[in-house]
Amino acid sequence: MALNSTPYLPRVQLLLSQKRHALAATELRRQLGEDPHDFVAHALLAVCLLEQEQLAEAQAEAELAIHLAPEYDFAFYALALIEDRQHHPKQALAAINEALALDPNDADYYHLLGQLRLQSGQWQAALQAAETGLSLDAEHADLHGLHARALARQGRTQEAGTAARSALGYGADSSITQAQAGWVALETNRPAEAQAHFREALRLDPTSDFAREGLVEALKARFWVYRTFMRFTYWSASLSDGARRGMFIGLFVLSRFMRPLLIPYLALVYMSWFSDSIFSSLLRFNADGRLALSPEQTRHSNQFLALLGVGVAALITYATALPLPAVQSAGYVSLGLLFPLVGTWRLRHSPNHARSYYAGVVLAVMGVAAIGLDIVGLGELANWAFSAFLIGSIGYVWVFALS
Structure with a gap:
């Protein structure tokens, strides 16, 4: 990237190299106070704000730099970094391709392009980007x-x-x-x-x-089951969405006609959903694991373990001490709600996150309604509510399994 030669740039570049992003942002804002049309300063300020996780402001600065100088390749690179941080792969790819069209000789641009290709499972395209860079x-x-x-x-x-x-x-x-x-x-x-x-x-x-x-992944990979499944997920990630759907549907159909395949198929389905949550929860019992898990991962693990514990405890209680329909429903509903809980966590960076969350809320309402109706003795209505919950849960899995 070629930066125009202005007095503030050496100091800003030094501050960026030292990761003193707040000070660099102050310097750039001072420059923009003197010249609000300085597109280089806007682009660099976008990078500073990105590093401070002020993503909306960073995107506004990058887009303003592009508006002021549509031929300035670094502004598109900054925008690509910001879109990538916000988990917008299509927008990030479009921006980095624009940067490369303006300057096809910048190794940093090929690095970001390769990272985006790698994230989307395009191994060969990632390799080509790395080799070109x-x-x-x-x-x-x-x-x-x-x-x-x-x-x-x-x-x-x-x-x-x-x-x-x-x-x-x-x-x-x-x-x-x-x-x-x-x-x-x-x-x-x-x-x-x-x-x-x-x-x-x-x-x-x-x-x-x-x-x-x-x-976190390395600690989980100490378990051979997780390590084996991880290699499967790397392979399946290289397939297109249609191919992955076709593979799971094909295995489901085969398992209906070839009974010995049913158990491996169910194991694959359950691991696809729950492996991350199960093994992250197991790390809670490991000193390194507790330190490595983020607050968000720990919170998700708490929710997962709570639903799992309630579900298992309710079913054991129903089978051994209190054979009431409401207790049985509570067990099945708790275990069933693990699907939208984990599914929404898996889609936390996806455009489908909100849809998954609200689908989970609807399922929770139906499940709680079934339990409540059992408690007040309205068994027939409870059965209808539980059937709706069960059908909705199966529908959720099919809709969101490969989102």
Whole structure:
């Protein structure tokens, strides 16, 4: 990216390199007070605000920079970073492609393009972006890390290891590079090595969500069941949405005609829904795991364990001590509500998050209504309400399973 030569830029760039984003933002606002049409200052302010998680303001600054200078490639790059942080992959991809159309020789742009391709399961496209970027800057540590991850996702384990070592050779003191090496180790079935890299990444940058999320995954990967399922999810992520739906529907149809397939199919379905929540909850019993889980993950685990505990306790009570319809309904409703709870958590960065949440609220209302009607002795109405809850739960799974 080419920045125009103005007196404030060296100080701002120094502050950005030192991650003093608030001070850099103050300097840029001072400049914009003198020249509100300085598109470079607007674009850099967008980056500062992004790093301070002021995403709406950051997006407004990036869009203003683009409005003032539609030919300024860095403004599109800043916008792509902001859209990516907000989990808007299509918008981020459009912005980074615009930046590359204006300047196809910036290695940082190819790094972001490759990251977006990797997130969408396009391993080969991610690999191509990394290789193109490395042809422009052979010492770009983050591109070496991206290259390694793209190779790992394609099952090219030995090449991925070599690429990860190259990345560490150029940026061993970088939190991002250490975290990339951790993900490569994790994706090539070396969870213990992955933990070491993620811990080093967090030592270098204790605020890195990228490294913290990796450490959580590495800790969960100590369980062979989770590790096996994780490899399946990496493979299935490379399929199109239609192919994934077709695979699950095909397995369901086959299980109806080939009874031995029913148990593996049900295991796959339940792991698809609950593996993350189950193993995150298991980490609550591990000192490293408790520290690695984010407050949001801990809160979700509390909700998951509460519903699971109520459901299991109610069904045991019904079977052993209190055989009342309301107790049985409470058990089944609690366990059934695990689906929208976990489904909404899985879709927390998706446009379908709100729809999933409200669908869960409707199911909860139907379930509570069934329990209440059982308590007051209106058994027939309770059966209708419970049937509606059951049908709604099955419908929820089919609608939101692959969203």
